[in-house]
Amino acid sequence: MIWLTWRQFRTQSLVALGSLAALAGYLVLLALQSRHAYATDIVNCVPAECASARRAFAESFGGQFTVLGGLLVVVPGLIGIFWGAPLIARELEEKTDRLVWNQSVPRTRWLAVKLGLLTVAAAAVAGVFSLLLTWSASRYDLVMGERFGVLNFAARNLVPAGYAAFAFVLGAVAGLLVRRTLPAMAITLAVFAAAQILMPSLVRAHLMPPVSATVTFTEDTMARSDLMGVSDTRAWIDGYTMPGAWSLSSRSQIFNADGSAFTAQQAHQCDGNGPQETMACTARLNLHFGYTYQPADRYWRFQWIELALFGGLTVLLAGVGFWAIRRYSG
């Protein structure tokens, strides 16, 4: 069975290996370039020019790493569509199930070997790509500091392997249930895309209860925020991000030390004397705001939980596959 699995999968695995090798070459090149730029431009930057050096660094590598991250998010979907969906559906379409299921190998074992070996192959392809990209982009990620970003989280470290395993088994089982390759491909695409959208938008933030904290307004606060707004009755801060953390609140109202709302009237006392002096003055007012987030040190727990989640879904789908192939009748 192992021989047959390999024989039928030879072309696909060679294509995958070739693509991985080409990607690896590119990623090594990018890694060397970004490391060099990081060491010369950012590590040794003159304090006054550090911010612009980081911006320039982000600009010169951002495009490539974003495209590579996007590719890594797509790869599991491609694996599901082009490896998973035809795996069983093509056998049924070309009626070769009638040939292979009548050799001395029960079809459940046939499925077990196929799913087992190829799921590992799928996870390995996405996993190796992911580890290479994680390594290659490590300096870039250090500068950007957005490990929880939707694209960054899904295209680094462990989770891509989980997505690939899930997508592959999803495709295979869809093929077994609908019995035709093309519809199975469409279903795989739709379900996998839905999972990739629902996961960051609705599920991931709730995998662990978020932390709610009170943040003291300092000069650093403004640097970590997008915008501060004031009106006659209140003031707010937009897009504040704690270092390395995943912000779950995008806008927070600013309060005085006694808990009353900070207003435009109060803000005016710091007007004039240039933006820096204004910030220093505002910081001295002892203001604070509420902030909900997932702390930076939870990153790995999130990676493992999501990997386990997709691993669990994969096993569940495989269970459906075994149930269906046992019941499959003509």
Add this chain to the structure above:
Amino acid sequence: MTPVIETAGLTKRYRHTTALADCSVRVPAGRIVGLVGPNGAGKTTLLGLTCGLIAPTAGTISVLGDRPAAGAAQLARVGFVAQDAPAYATLSVADHLRLGARLNPRWDMPLAEGRVRRLGLDPAQKAGRLSGGQRAQLALTVAAAKRAELLILDEPVAALDPLARNAFLRDLGEFAAELGVTVVLSSHLLGDVERVCDHLIVLAAGRVQLAGDVADLLAVHYRLTGDPAGLPAVAEVVHAETTGRDRTAIVRSPEPVPGAERASLEDVGLAYMTRALEGHR
């Protein structure tokens, strides 16, 4: 001796149609069994049930004393060539033999390679580029080299031209005798079956119409042209047909029918099928 195939009340229903109804047959060992019937008679369904590709809706079936496809051991005892002899288009002839060798404990490689050589198949040829006849031969080779006790062939010659058909059937008869396997083959042509089979099952309208050893069947069937007046009391007219002024009847009778000639297998099969379809309508 345990029958190779034994079914009781075997029924397979799909959503809207009954493919096989209340089928009870006993196939003795060592025969070459012809399963004939018009298209849609339920032949493929019965064969699918026999090799375990299809699960019955009702009734029981036992093949070589066990449930079809009950496990690896049972699968090893039954060889199957599906309709149109499906094969992996991108795998070569040699790959198919390797597939057989890897997946079957009793695989007979000398037999397989010998057959491939004798049939003039190029081992490096991709199965997708074989002619229909060559593919049928390849599929039969894979099924035969498995060294099964029962070989099931679903319409093995339907896609072949008359020459290839003849060669295939002759070859089948030879090696069935050589290996001592029981063969069940289906066809909608009685002529094919007549050539190699020594046991006949007639299936029509989802039901078994007639089953038995060919010699026994021929012994009790007569073809009577003209007046049926002199029929013995035990005789039964299976089917009568009038063309012009002639009336021809196929009669089943344990006693000789005066004035009648022996019916051919084709006459008998057709009579039962026609009766079934007319009754069905």
